[in-house]
Amino acid sequence: MQNGPDALSLVFQALADPTRREILSRLRGGPTTVGELAEPFAMSRPAISQHLRVLERAGLIERTATAQWRTCTLRTEPLDEASAWVDRHRDEWNERFDLLDERLRELKGQTDA
């Protein structure tokens, strides 16, 4: 994997773990230090650090260092793309219209050429 996975795969992969989803849910309450974040989990600090790295790699959190505390902040932008993908596939009605659109555009391209 020399090039690394695409952004959307990184986001979905980050969300594919209950601990990481719980961390994101807790971050909705506002920026939080790693220690506070780790407290409710029966898991070592390094394990939490590694989960945070996965979330950071997906762009879902930002870590800023103030003194010896690292504050984690929620970043929701990557979820827009994820939400768009899911919703596009979720609703069969819209899908049919999407496909109709594509067909029409194809036809238009053909008659133009």
Next chain:
Amino acid sequence: MQNGPDALSLVFQALADPTRREILSRLRGGPTTVGELAEPFAMSRPAISQHLRVLERAGLIERTATAQWRTCTLRTEPLDEASAWVDRHRDEWNERFDLLDERLRELKGQTDA
């Protein structure tokens, strides 16, 4: 894996691969055989079979056997839960209201007790 991951993790994990997302997109056009599905990918048939198993495990497709062809059909129900989770975290405004709701419910529970 005696207990296995939860349903939501399975769905996000299934979506965390471009090949599988492409398969789902292609299935929006209607039920398709494995051969047709595999055709555009530079990948062996067994690899596609394994991707289909991941999608089936997540409940995102259904496989039915007619003659020697296995027909794959899209199932969008699992995406509802995924969409709900993402949307709940996507919009900061709604999150704040959700949190306010939770706090109010907590307070109510406390005064009741």
Next chain:
DNA sequence: GTATTAATTAAGGAGTTGCTTACATGCAGA
């Protein structure tokens, strides 16, 4: 300076993923 606190990095191990090739299964038609 030394000690304490907060967090990360390093190293390692059990299990999983994503692919491969080779083999097996199961149906259809001569």
Next chain:
DNA sequence: TCTGCATGTAAGCAACTCCTTAATTAATAC
């Protein structure tokens, strides 16, 4: 029944995930 086609299963391998404990960095307080 034998042949061919569509698909799945088995086995193997490199890379990755998710956790661990031990060592390290960095800032604060004495």
